[in-house]
Amino acid sequence: MEKLQTIQDVVTFINETHFAFLYVSQEDCSVCHALRPKVTELLKSYPKIKVREVEADKVKAxxxxxxxxxxxxSLFFIDGKEYLREGKFVQFKKLANAIEQIYSFEEIH
Structure with a gap:
C-alpha cells in the first residue's frame, strides 16, 4: 500500500482519483498493522479503487x-466526495458490503 507523505498529497489523491480509498494509520498502532493486510486483500477485488495509506502521526494535518x-x-471517496467512513473497530463484512454496493452502482451508471 503506497503511503502519502503530505496533506497536499492526500488532497490531490482524493480530488484526482475517481475511486479513492484512504487508510489512515499510526506507526505505533497494532490494530492498524493487523488491519492493513485485510484491507489490501479486500480491495484486490475492486481494481478501479486506488488505495493509499497515510500515517496520522507523520501527517498531522x-x-x-x-x-x-x-x-x-478508512475513508472511501468518489470524485472527491466522501461516501464511506469506518473507524477503529472495522466490521469487515459491513465494509465489504458497502464497497460492493457503491462499486456495483457506479459500474452500471
Missing amino acids: ISAEYLIFSAPT
Missing part, C-alpha cells in the same frame, strides 16, 4: 482536514 480522531480510519 490529516486529523483536522478530514476530522479523524482515531486510527485506523
Whole structure:
C-alpha cells in the first residue's frame, strides 16, 4: 500500500482519483498493522479503487482536514466526495458490503 507523505498529497489523491480509498494509520498502532493486510486483500477485488495509506502521526494535518480522531480510519471517496467512513473497530463484512454496493452502482451508471 503506497503511503502519502503530505496533506497536499492526500488532497490531490482524493480530488484526482475517481475511486479513492484512504487508510489512515499510526506507526505505533497494532490494530492498524493487523488491519492493513485485510484491507489490501479486500480491495484486490475492486481494481478501479486506488488505495493509499497515510500515517496520522507523520501527517498531522490529516486529523483536522478530514476530522479523524482515531486510527485506523478508512475513508472511501468518489470524485472527491466522501461516501464511506469506518473507524477503529472495522466490521469487515459491513465494509465489504458497502464497497460492493457503491462499486456495483457506479459500474452500471
